[in-house]
Amino acid sequence: MTSAKLIDGNAFSAGLRDEIAARVREIRDEHHVTPGLAVVLVGEDPASQVYVRNKNKRAMECGMDSFEHILPADTPEHHVLNLIEGLNDDPAVHGILVQLPLPRHIDSQKVIEAIRPDKDVDGFHPWNVGKLASGGIGLIPCTPLGSLMMLRDHLGPLAGMKAIVVGRSNIVGKPMAHLLIRESCTVTVAHSQTRDLPAEVRAADIVVAAVGRPEMIRGDWIKPGATVIDVGINRVVDHQTGKNKLVGDVAFAEAVQVAGAITPVPGGVGPMTIACLLRNTLTAAARLHRLDIPEAHPWA
Secondary structure (H helix, E strand, O other): OOOOEEOOHHHHHHHHHHHHHHHHHHHHHHHOOOOEEEEEEEOOOHHHHHHHHHHHHHHHHOOOEEEEEEEOOOOOHHHHHHHHHHHHHOOOOOEEEEOOOOOOOOOHHHHHHHOOHHHEOOOOOHHHHHHHHHOOOOOOOHHHHHHHHHHHHHHOOOOOOEEEEEOOOOOOHHHHHHHHHHOOOEEEEEOOOOOOHHHHHHOOOEEEEOOOOOOOEOHHHOOOOOEEEEOOOEEEEOOOOOOEEEEOOEOHHHHOOOOOEEOOOOOOHHHHHHHHHHHHHHHHHHHHOOOOOOOOOOOO
8 A cells, every 4th residue: 555645647737728728718718819839840759749749639629729840850950940930920829849859960959049938838948047047937847847836736835845856957957946946945956976865865855856767766765755756757668568668767666655745657747748838838828918817826
């Protein structure tokens, strides 16, 4: 019997999408504005194709316009930049997302920086990164934002809690740390060079695992009663069945016996990423049209 409460990302994201759909209907009916999300995919990676289809499907379910741009893997960089320039100028498009990773011949950072910051619903543009780090108002990366929403829902105010983020990527680790600092947590960012990582993790009330290594964080690293957000999605072979399975960065079977609450993999953080992408698109549309809609955070 497990002791930790499971934080259900599927249920939470479904509720968030319902709220988003209601807001979309409101601004469409009252202001004749339909939020539009454009997704650009370069190449034929099957996992990316499935992910893009899911994003478009969820966007349309919420009443948004969805624009899908699928380009061959050998598309020249300047063609991608020209497409983004057109989307920047398109009044029907409020959010632009370029699916990463891009083919090697395309400079990902150049592409990210070509997106208008107020349409950058991934929150990766240096302008949005700077706003987050300096306490300003911008668009926040979706996975950290979804993780924070689940933490606040489960724990309430986070002020004064000790939090550790294991991983320092630009996509999850760093923005997650900035979000937790804004919540007045005492934050440690750990990584491959951290000395005595188990001891650092044991001191934390909140553990966000985003290191990209399957089941690296063991159950005996977890402080009893801590809340664990497992961002990792790793495909490994199940030695009992010989089939592939998904596991997180936390050894779930061990940690669930110690933690107070934990996100499962799959079904935890993953569904929140797409829901927060839609939330960012709604936010971008409202800001671009100067519409007043309630937001989860006044600074988000």
